[in-house]
Amino acid sequence: EVQLVESGGGLVQPGGSLRLSCAASGFTFSDYWMHWVRQAPGKGLVWVARIYSDGSSTIYADSVKGRFTISRDNAKNTLYLQMNSLRAEDTAVYYCARDSHYRQDLWGQGTLVTVSS
Amino acid sequence: QSALTQPASVSGSPGQSITISCTGTSSDVGGNYYVSWYQQHPGKAPKLIIYDVSNRPSGVSNRFSGSKSGNTASLTISGLQAEDEADYYCSSYTSSSTWVFGGGTKLTVL
Numbered sequence: 739e740v741q742l743v744e745s746g747g748g749l750v751q752p753g754g755s756l757r758l759s760c761a762a763s764g765f766t767f768s769d770y771w772m773h774w775v776r777q778a779p780g781k782g783l784v785w786v787a788r789i790y791s792d793g794s795s796t797i798y799a800d801s802v803k804g805r806f807t808i809s810r811d812n813a814k815n816t817l818y819l820q821m822n823s824l825r826a827e828d829t830a831v832y833y834c835a836r837d838s839h840y841r842q843d844l845w846g847q848g849t850l851v852t853v854s855s
Numbered sequence: 856q857s858a859l860t861q862p863a864s865v866s867g868s869p870g871q872s873i874t875i876s877c878t879g880t881s882s883d884v885g886g887n888y889y890v891s892w893y894q895q896h897p898g899k900a901p902k903l904i905i906y907d908v909s910n911r912p913s914g915v916s917n918r919f920s921g922s923k924s925g926n927t928a929s930l931t932i933s934g935l936q937a938e939d940e941a942d943y944y945c946s947s948y949t950s951s952s953t954w955v956f957g958g959g960t961k962l963t964v965l
Contacts, residue, residue: 773954775901782858782959783893783901783944797952800856833900840889840948843912845900 740764740844742834747849754824754853760817760834760846768792768812771837774819776830777848784830787819788837802828824853859884859945859957866963872933875960877945878926883955885926889948892921892930895959896941905930932962940964 746758760772774786787798787808796808807820817834831850835842860878867873877884877892884890892905903912905921908928918933928947932939945957 775956783895783946783956784858785946785954785956788954799953839907840954841891841903841906842893842901842946842954843903843906845902847900 742836742844742846744832744834744846744849747832747851749852749854750824751855752825752853755820755822756824756851758819758821758832758834758849758851760819762815762817762836765836765844767810767815772808772810772817773835773837773842774806774808774817775833775835775842775845776828777833778827778830781830786832789817821851824851826853829853856883856949856951856953856955859947859955861943861945861957861960863958864961864963866965867932867935868965869935869937871935872931873935873962875930875932875943875945875962877928877930877947877957879928879947879955880926882950883947884923884928884945886950887948888923890921890923890928891946892919892928893944893946894941895944901944935964937964 743761789808805823809818831848833848834846836844890908893901895901908923909921943960
């Protein structure tokens with residue numbers, strides 16, 4: 739089955755760090771760009787970051803630039819999001835999504851990150 | 856990058872048609888054809904329903920259609936059904952090589 743499964747979410751204090759993972763299966767992970775997209779409780783979707791298929795290029799939303807790092811391990815079919823200096827406004831469900839020619843055509847079920855003391 | 860502008864809510868009766876607008880700028884919606892639409896039911900992940908302004912992925916009903924004029928894209932749902940009740944988001948690739956989503960539109964089927 740073609741799917742993406744996120745993990746690693748949880749409760750973290752402001753200023754803390756967390757690493758999210760996204761396990762891909764059912765397709766050739768190394769052929770695709772990948773994204774992270776987040777959704778605060780009761781709010782809309784917000785694009786966070788994109789990485790090329792070989793990991794050679796990354797780009798971020800201004801709101802997370804310098805604090806978050808997107809990476810991937812194609813040998814493990816896994817996408818990551820390292821989140822540092824977390825703020826209350828980073829509280830959201832984080833989705834990983836596969837890119838197919840500038841559209842996100844496959845989404846995971848999401849993992850909830852809560853930043854609170 | 857500011858979010859694309861969508862109406863907060865729209866509604867329609869079963870069998871009717873509705874249209875959701877998505878307004879951006881020449882740096883996003885008006886500057887390329889990489890406009891997508893997503894459907895999201897409560898507690899679920901988004902699902903791609905329109906890509907490249909007006910194309911439907913395999914398996915998506917032909918009741919969903921998309922178009923674009925200038926800086927505004929539109930999603931039309933014809934023959935409304937109860938299962939269409941959901942949140943809808945537009946998205947566009949931008950001239951900064953990033954992506955931007957709309958604020959979302961809640962569709963209520965009366």
